[in-house]
Amino acid sequence: DQQVKQNSPSLSVQEGRISILNCDYTNSMFDYFLWYKKYPAEGPTFLISISSIKDKNEDGRFTVFLNKSAKHLSLHIVPSQPGDSAVYFCAASENSFNKFYFGSGTKLNVKP
Amino acid sequence: ETGVTQTPRHLVMGMTNKKSLKCEQHLGHNAMYWYKQSAKKPLELMFVYNFKEQTENNSVPSRFSPECPNSSHLFLHLHTLQPEDSALYLCASSQVGGGGYTFGSGTRLTVV
Numbered sequence: 472d473q474q475v476k477q478n479s480p481s482l483s484v485q486e487g488r489i490s491i492l493n494c495d496y497t498n499s500m501f502d503y504f505l506w507y508k509k510y511p512a513e514g515p516t517f518l519i520s521i522s523s524i525k526d527k528n529e530d531g532r533f534t535v536f537l538n539k540s541a542k543h544l545s546l547h548i549v550p551s552q553p554g555d556s557a558v559y560f561c562a563a564s565e566n567s568f569n570k571f572y573f574g575s576g577t578k579l580n581v582k583p
Numbered sequence: 584e585t586g587v588t589q590t591p592r593h594l595v596m597g598m599t600n601k602k603s604l605k606c607e608q609h610l611g612h613n614a615m616y617w618y619k620q621s622a623k624k625p626l627e628l629m630f631v632y633n634f635k636e637q638t639e640n641n642s643v644p645s646r647f648s649p650e651c652p653n654s655s656h657l658f659l660h661l662h663t664l665q666p667e668d669s670a671l672y673l674c675a676s677s678q679v680g681g682g683g684y685t686f687g688s689g690t691r692l693t694v695v
Contacts, residue, residue: 473625475625480623505683507683507686512592512688513688513689514587514589514673514675514686514687514688514689515626515673515684515686516686517683517684517685520683560625560626562626562683569614569631569633569677569678569679569680569684570628570631570639571628571683571684572625572628573618573625573626574625575623575624575625576625
């Protein structure tokens with residue numbers, strides 16, 4: 472059973488607008504969450520993280536929001552740029568340990 | 584060389600072949616992982632090594648055999664694979680006890 476779900480396989484956004492990528496999880500013990508970005512023919516690269524003691528973490532154009540009661544996190548990219556076009560994976564772990572569960576990814580296309 | 588390096592980048596093998604995937608990390612990490620990425624599926628954790636010891640085997644068929652001779656090197660030996668094993672195989676490393684992964688670029692495996 473999938474513990475981390477990304478229900479939107481793809482998202483298309485106009486350049487300059489906000490991109491919102493969503494992720495849901497089922498394990499209430501998860502306490503550390505990551506977003507990764509993946510370009511074709513490359514491995515995923517770390518983007519931003521959040522621990523369960525926070526509900527928001529911001530890094531430049533990227534903000535991750537965590538709603539523990541809903542077991543939901545989202546990644547906001549604003550303003551979106553064509554170079555942001557990639558597949559985005561969310562991942563979660565328990566006790567901030569090093570075993571992460573990944574979602575199936577959302578392919579973001581930012582149109583110029 | 585920096586980061587996590589995987590070789591080969593692409594591999595085509597017959598079902599009766601034996602081949603090996605190699606991963607090397609230059610980050611001083613002490614945990615290494617093999618993940619499998621199939622189309623439209625979450626990244627599936629296959630094996631975890633902490634301090635060269637295998638700590639996780641996620642019900643992976645025996646036709647996949649990992650080897651971790653030291654904290655910097657990880658191999659995945661392949662034998663009598665099936666066409667459904669065709670996927671992107673990603674290696675990652677991290678520090679035991681916390682933090683996210685650094686991924687390699689992956690090996691695109693095709694079994695014919």
